Amino acid sequence: MGEEPRLIATDIDGTLLRDDRTLSPHTAEVLARLSARGTPVVLVTGRPVRWLKMVYEELAEPLPAICANGAVVYDPVADEVLRADPLAPQLLAEVARRLRAEVPEVSFAVEIVDSRQMRHETHYPLRWDADHDAIRAVETPEELLAAPAVKLLARSAEHDPDAFVALVAAVLEGLAEATHSSYSGLVEISAAGVTKAAGLAWYCARLGIDSRDVLAFGDMPNDVPMLTWAGRGVAVANAHHAVLAIADEVTAANSADGVATYLEKIFGMG
Template identity: 80%
Template structure:
């Protein structure tokens, strides 16, 4: 892609946000300027909807988002889910059954209600929003798989994230998608065919934008499908090796506004 892109898509954590999970004023201003000038800017993230407010509070205007690794497409202006592609209860139950047989000590959580709420097993380790009213432990394993979930989360103690994801993906081959977006040993599971690429492609089709005209930024394995799909794929320099291997270009790290710096080269600084 040599021409100015018709749409900009970016991951959030480790890409746009600095390591302290703040968005620099510089990056916020660049995103606002590009969006206001008429080029759509879309956040494409593993985050659930309920975690977007932390980012929106740092922007002049909220941006549309592809959440939960592609399972949810969200319009923040209308507070409306445009599309959701969850794991059905029967599929959730089979995924959980296979992983309990394959991974000793595995524990689960599910993102439900289009990722506005979370349910988790009592022994599932919560890392961030344990005190949120939208988070609740279930009383039985069966309760965890009673309703559709846009994402199933799996942990099994201290794990190498790449190896653990390979184990989970192998157990679920042909049944569901497995990826990871952190180094904490968390594996994120979506319905078969649901990826950041699929969610973003649906949104771009809605706008009449081709993949060739999309500029995308990312840093972790869950970004690989999106970066492979987009016409121009840019990794931040702090990215996982899987992302660096497939990116068309590399920009500066998330800690030094790498995305904003690249966007200014493409769109200008005025």
Template identity: 80%
Template sequence: MGETPRLVASDIDGTLLGDDRRLSARTTAVLERVAAAGTPVVLVTGRPIRWLQMVYDQLSAPLPAICANGAVVYDPDTDQVLRADPLDPQLLAEVARRLRAAVPEVSFAVEIVDSREMRHEAHYPLRWDADHEAIRAVESPEELASVPAVKLLARAGTQDPDAFVQVVAGALEGLAEATHSSYSGLVEISAAGVTKAAGLAWYAARIGVRQSDVLAFGDMPNDVPMLTWAGRAVAVANAHPAVLEIADEVTGANTADGVATYLEKVFGVG
């Protein structure tokens, strides 16, 4: 990428946000200056739609988002989903069946209604928004797979995330995508071909930006497809080794405004 990027795409957690899950004043200002100068900025995240508001509350204007690891493209100005690519119920049931056979102790949750709601098995350990009205336990495995889901979440007690995702990916080869974005042993499963790269490619084409003109930032394995696809891939210094290995460049850590530092240099907005 020799010219100024025409689209900036960034992961949220561990990349834009500090460890306190807050946007620094510097990062907020730089994102807003880049967007105001005419270069679109899009958030590309594993988060569901219902987790975006806590980020939007820290910005003067919300940014479009590619959610659920590429399964949902969301316009916050109109509160509309522009594109969704879920696992259909038949596929969801088959994925769950294969994983129960491979990992008998596995437990599941699903992100439904374009990730505005979540359903989970009774023994699935909730880490966030457990009391939210959009979160509900199901009474049977059949109910879990009764409606399309933009993401299936799998846990099996304490697991090494890199090893566990390999087990899951092996069981689902050719059927679905498996990745992870945390160190808690959670594996995130999407329909085959649904990745952050696919969602970002669709969005870039929609606004008329070439792949080579996209600048992307990330930190975890679920960012690897997006970073591999983008014209310029930048990892934050705290990134997972898989991300550091494929990135074109490395900027400062999320706790040191790494994305803001890089954007200030590229766009001269510091």
């Protein structure tokens, strides 16, 4: 990578946002200055499309987003999904079958309609948008798995997060991708080959930007593929140990505007 990257890719939660899930005015201003000078900034997140609105409200302008861990590429200006890579119903059913056999107490939810809607089992614990109009419980496994899903969510209260994702990855090896982005017993499952790196690579190819010219920021295991793919992968200081182990550099924590501080240094914006 040269002195100045051609594209900035950043995770949202735990990386760009503070611990209270708000964007600091300082970070918002740095991102606006980068966009004004013509450097593309892309949000690369495990979030569904419907969770972007709260971030866009704090930005000077909405930024393109790669959502659902790479399964959805979203243009907020046109409110258009440019690409989606869902798990087909038949594949969902096989994944669920294997996981129920291995982890009987597992509960499932699916992100459908390009992650604009969610369906979940009645006993699946909701953390964020339980009363959102797009969220609905289903009565049967057949109904849950009837539509293509850009992400299957599997929860187990009885497992350590890192141990649970390792178990799920082993059970689904060659069938689907498994990762996690929280410190609860939640595993996020995507179609085989679908990662943040794959979604970002597709988006960069449209712009004619090579991976070596991309600067990426992250904090959790679902960011590892993106950080290793990018020319420079930077972890925030609060990152998971798996991210700190592979990062090219470490910046300040999310609570201390680590992304903005690093960008100001790289682009001479102080």
